[in-house]
């Protein structure tokens with residue numbers, strides 16, 4: 001559960017919470033606020049540091065129990081590592097670790113002191129680290145082995161600031177960070193949801209709920225159902241959908257700023273929304289299918305990002321497009337060898353029905369171009385090959401516009417949702433040549449992640465485009481400080497940062 005975050009002018013010594021957090025660095029003296037706490041408790045903190053029981057190492061936590069001198073009964077020493085190495089990511093990690101420590105102790109309220117000079121980005125890192133660390137997906141667990149752990153949740157985080165002026169600016173930063181974290185949490189929830197609870201229809205309903213709830217009128221949601229998809233020629237999407245009982249949906253969320261001018265730039269974000277990927281007639285193995293409820297992570301990221309956009313309202317048109325369907329085998333399923341005509345008119349020979357993501361994206365990218373966008377960015381759990389190449393800590397990026405790729409990579413550094421570029425040389429195009437159609441949907445078995453992008457390039461041609469393969473980054477198998485095991489919600493923070501950077505450029 002996400003804690004309520006309040007900002008107050010105050011003092012750590014007198015604040016009435018169950019725990020106060022004090023930062024400790026490896027290489028510098030105690031912060032003045034911590035020194036005051038130390039004095040009030042008769043030097044408990046300095047004694048502990050002298051004994052070497054806490055070294056200030058990144059993510060090191062020590063909880064002290066206080067008999068007198070403070071209103072709060074606990075102090076949590078939060079290791080931030082070396083001050084010279086302090087980064088937004090170390091703040092996220094350290095806060096995340098200490099908040100879960102306190103949560104697991106059963107602490108319900110905590111306070112942190114924000115010193116003068118703390119930057120907007122640092123405040124946001126603290127809030128994002130807190131909210132994402134405390135995320136849990138427990139909707140389907142009716143009872144817990146450990147009944148107590150069920151009720152453990154940090155309900156309130158109090159951020160203490162020195163004066164009224166800083167309160168105003170911190171408040172603004174906190175609300176933006178909360179929006180970003182909530183967008184990521186929405187993406188995690190949708191991705192974690194099993195396929196029998198989240199169909200393309202459910203995705204469409206969520207999108208229209210987001211538009212109504214968050215947009216304050218600036219977000220518009222349009223859903224294209226099967227009849228319109230047939231009429232408009234979204235045949236590649238329809239082909240993937242034809243083996244399933246579930247209705248396919250093309251979901252469009254459009255954000256326009258209040259004072260949008262003719263010349264306002266448009267960015268289109270496209271998400272792969274396969275709510276379950278069995279492989280179709282090119283059926284996956286049992287173990288290969290096990291995590292395939294996650295195959296709509298790109299769609300979840302686009303939805304989560306559009307929710308954030310509706311709240312922070314950049315001065316830029318942003319369109320979110322989601323191509324949603326199941327990929328199932330049945331008597332009506334698409335066959336290997338079939339040929340379909342995509343939205344833009346190009347024909348595709350389908351040689352493997354498990355390479356379905358690129359088919360639904362082919363239609364969505366073709367449609368994206370009709371908005372005459374400044375940039376198109378697609379996110380997709382497209383290939384197992386990208387997981388082999390890069391693992392799970394980074395996503396692969398490829399595209400036709402180096403400036404756009406560089407902007408995304410920069411946003412990836414800031415948000416720590418990192419990107420690694422793979423080449424998209426023309427040399428890779430040959431492997432996709434079909435004998436009977438314009439292009440085939442698989443390559444020669446080498447460079448799988450690039451072959452996927454090389455296929456998409458055919459459909460994105462004509463506007464600046466980048467493709468982000470999140471097959472690895474969308475899921476966390478081990479869990480770290482603020483990425484618990486399961487869906488990571490990767491991309492919401494990245495895309496929001498990218499849009500905010502573009503917005504800053506237009507002002």
Ligand code: BES
Pocket residue numbers: 277295352354355356357381382383384385387442443448471472
């Ligand atoms: N959804 C999968 C990709 C995937 C694999 C995502 C593992 C997450 C984890 C995609 O639709 C797929 O099956 N791709 C095939 C492409 C191949 C048939 C050319 C793959 O990667 O094996």
Ligand code: ZN
Pocket residue numbers: 277279353354355356357
């Ligand atoms: Zn597949």
Ligand code: ZN
Pocket residue numbers: 274277295354356357381382
């Ligand atoms: Zn897939």
